[in-house]
Amino acid sequence: MKYLVHRGIKIPLIGFGSYGFGLDSQTARSEENTVRSGVESFGMTLIDTAESYGDGAGERFLGKIIKDFNRNDLFIVDKILPENAEKNGFFTSCRNSLDRLGVDSIDLYLLHWREGLALQGVVDGMEELVQSGMIKHWGVSNFDTADMAELFDCVNGENCFCNQILYNICTRGPEYELIPWCKEHDVLVMAYSPLCHGEKDRLAVARHPRVADIARRENKTPESLMLSFVIRNNDLVTVFKTSDINRLKNNMQNVFAPITKENDKALSQLFQAPDRRTKLKTI
Ligand SMILES: NC(=O)c1ccc[n+]([C@@H]2O[C@H](COP(=O)([O-])OP(=O)(O)OC[C@H]3O[C@@H](n4cnc5c(N)ncnc54)[C@H](OP(=O)(O)O)[C@@H]3O)[C@@H](O)[C@H]2O)c1
Numbered sequence: 051m052k053y054l055v056h057r058g059i060k061i062p063l064i065g066f067g068s069y070g071f072g073l074d075s076q077t078a079r080s081e082e083n084t085v086r087s088g089v090e091s092f093g094m095t096l097i098d099t100a101e102s103y104g105d106g107a108g109e110r111f112l113g114k115i116i117k118d119f120n121r122n123d124l125f126i127v128d129k130i131l132p133e134n135a136e137k138n139g140f141f142t143s144c145r146n147s148l149d150r151l152g153v154d155s156i157d158l159y160l161l162h163w164r165e166g167l168a169l170q171g172v173v174d175g176m177e178e179l180v181q182s183g184m185i186k187h188w189g190v191s192n193f194d195t196a197d198m199a200e201l202f203d204c205v206n207g208e209n210c211f212c213n214q215i216l217y218n219i220c221t222r223g224p225e226y227e228l229i230p231w232c233k234e235h236d237v238l239v240m241a242y243s244p245l246c247h248g249e250k251d252r253l254a255v256a257r258h259p260r261v262a263d264i265a266r267r268e269n270k271t272p273e274s275l276m277l278s279f280v281i282r283n284n285d286l287v288t289v290f291k292t293s294d295i296n297r298l299k300n301n302m303q304n305v306f307a308p309i310t311k312e313n314d315k316a317l318s319q320l321f322q323a324p325d326r327r328t329k330l331k332t333i
Contacts, residue, residue, distance in 0.1 A: 051091030052306045054284060056222075056238045057211060059187075063281045065096025066202040067242065072111020073104045081293040085115050089124070092302050098214075098242075098289040100129035100162055100255065101147050109150035114225060117152055126151065127158045127190060127214075127240070127289075140175035142186050143283070144270035159185040160214055163192040163201035163332065173204045180209075187211035189238070194330040195231050202235060210237055216331050217241035217286075219279045219321045220251055223328040245301070247333055252276075260320055264313045272331050274305040280315060282309055 052063045066088045071081045088094035097116075099108050109128070115123060128151070134143040144159065159179060161172055176188035183286040189212035190201065198321070202205040213232055217224050218241065236265045255261055256272035265275040280288045292298050 051095075051279075052284070053324050054287065057187075059125075061238070062093060063097045063284065063286060063287050064092075064094060064277065064302075065098055065125070065127070065289040066094045068097065068099050068108055068112060069103055069291055070108075071103070071291075071293065077293055078111065081111070082115055083265050084295045084304050085112070085194065086118075086300055087295050088287055089119060090236040091330070092298070093221045094156070095123055095286065096125040096127065096289065098127040098240075099151075100161065101134070101143055102129070102131050106146065106150050109147055113150055113152040120201070121153060125157045126153065127160065128156045128163040129160045129214075132161055132167050134239075135172055135175060137169060137171075140179055140300050141182075143182075143323075144179055148184060155183055155332050156185045156210060156276050158189055160189045160191045160212065161313065164190070164197055169197075169201050169207070170204045173201070173206050173209070177209065183290075189213060190333045192217070192330065194227050196326075198228070198231060198235070198237065208235070212238040212240050214240040214242055214289075216243055216247075216286075216333055217280065218244045218246050219317065220246055220256055221331055222321065222323045223331060226245055226324045227327050228330060229284070234284065239273065240286040241280050241286055243333060244280040244288040246276070247272055255321070258320065264309075265295060268304070268309060268313060270304045270306065271300045273301045274303045275317075277301060277305050278307070278309055279314075280307075 053060045099112055128147050165271045179185045189210050193212035193213050214225055229239055259271050265272045
């Protein structure tokens with residue numbers, strides 16, 4: 051694994067997404083083996099979940115796996131729904147998530163999306179959770195630049211540790227303004243859906259003949275090339291999801307080797323960076 055250090059905390063560049071895990075008894079064994087292998091064989095000690103994933107079932111599923119690891123080796127990212135991010139809702143949601151995960155504290159707790167919330171209340175609620183020891187750091191998800199600027203106008207808003215956003219080779223809008231803004235304000239960017247989330251978009255990249263050719267020359271698979279592209283500047287982290295151990299190996303093949311300048315340029319011609327501001331996309 052390769053790491054970056056953000057505000058003094060060492061964070062793996064690639065973590066495990068878990069959307070949809072633990073909902074189907076037919077696939078649960080394979081999901082569990084894949085998460086274990088991700089942690090043990092690839093150092094994917096950052097695990098991303100949310101109270102909304104299976105209405106808590108995702109956290110419960112991860113709790114059974116987490117208990118077998120040294121808690122201090124893991125960096126658990128969890129998310130609160132906006133409808134719960136008000137007054138006592140913070141405490142109740144976080145307490146329930148801790149119980150389902152079977153841990154004493156969450157490393158990074160994110161507001162899943164804004165939904166028109168007044169931000170000072172969000173900051174205050176998150177800061178109280180930090181004070182109580184229930185979470186170590188807090189952040190947001192799906193916040194565009196204007197939301198981030200408004201957050202930073204709140205008292206203690208600058209304590210926001212991270213913004214988790216949709217960013218991948220075919221969704222490069224955040225490169226224009228949001229990622230630079232986050233860097234400038236020392237907010238970690240965590241890219242979700244680095245494999246383009248759905249089969250259609252992933253295959254449009256993975257099966258592109260030029261991509262396949264570049265991947266071969268880089269000794270990567272098309273999927274590990276997509277991941278390498280997202281983390282190519284070593285300045286953000288990402289979380290992908292797979293429930294299949296062979297896909298996990300495929301995705302991690304030579305993933306930390308830098309892409310050559312020539313191939314990076316070729317990829318950027320195929321999947322172009324924006325030349326103006328675009329609204330942040332979300333899933
Ligand atoms: N904050 C937010 O609002 C937000 C939104 C979306 C996602 N997220 C987080 O980010 C994580 C990752 O995003 P994501 O799950 O949307 O998308 P993703 O990681 O880009 O792609 C996951 C999909 O790709 C498939 N896949 C993975 N490797 C593959 C391979 N080598 N060959 C073929 N298919 C492959 C997976 O299927 P299999 O499982 O069958 O392999 C799954 O359907 C989520 O799990 C979640 O934790 C956060």
